[in-house]
Amino acid sequence: MKQELTPQEAYTRLTTYCARSEHSPEDIRRKLHTWGIPMEEAPAIIKRLERKGFLSPERFARAFVRDKYRFNGWGMILIRAELKRHRIPSDLIDQAIDELTEEAGDEAEERLHALLASKLRSLPKSLERRKVWERLLRFGAYRGFPYEEVQTVIQELLGSSYDEDEP
Structure with a gap:
């Protein structure tokens, strides 16, 4: 049978957990929940971790x-x-x-360019340009880059003569 942790034991474990890497207060809430600590105790434990510098x-x-x-x-x-x-x-x-x-600085656009260029190399050569455009656009958006930036980089990669509305 699994033994429940007391709030003090949970705090002690969390000091080690937080000392190893950065965590959000939400991560700590989830961890406390999995350990069976009552949710009423969570804010006090989190505040204590913040006061002691373990959590920020x-x-x-x-x-x-x-x-x-x-x-x-x-x-x-x-x-x-x-x-x-x-x-x-x-x-x-x-x-x-x-x-x-x-x-x-400008590293973000260079990073996006490298990411999309790598994706472009992985796509089948037989794929029609429209499909290539769509896949690159979807890939860039999935990775969290703004549509306009992705579109600009795709135009650079595929050549400015290509218009996304062409078949």
């Missing part, structure tokens, strides 16, 4: 934005949606994304 939504947002952009190749739309899913306040999301945008 600001730090989590910055780390999440940086990691998902650099290592997963995500665009800002997808990153923003995932941070909202973690229940990070909009002002912290905006701040973290703005920091990365300033830091990255």
